[in-house]
Amino acid sequence: MADKKNFLKKGENLTARSKRYARELKNGKSEITGAKLTTGQRTFRSGVLNERSISAQQYKFNAKKNARKSGGNK
Numbered sequence: 001m002a003d004k005k006n007f008l009k010k011g012e013n014l015t016a017r018s019k020r021y022a023r024e025l026k027n028g029k030s031e032i033t034g035a036k037l038t039t040g041q042r043t044f045r046s047g048v049l050n051e052r053s054i055s056a057q058q059y060k061f062n063a064k065k066n067a068r069k070s071g072g073n074k
Helices: 014-027 039-070
Strands: none
Touching: 014 039
16 A cells, blocks of 8 residues: 555645655655654655656756757757
8 A cells, every 4th residue: 555645745746746855855754744754755755856857857858859850949
């Protein structure tokens, strides 16, 4: 069963979730419950932040590649 603390809060977008996870990792406590993060929760949050970073790098690379193909920025 999935851990309910790892889901988005109602109305929270992915950027807000990433910022919250970064703050929680820095502080070592969950902002929702106030409880200390377990090893599994820390690992999950680190993985989410890592995936967002990789995704951003891929997006930027593809945007540059497509700009070169089309002959510049439009």
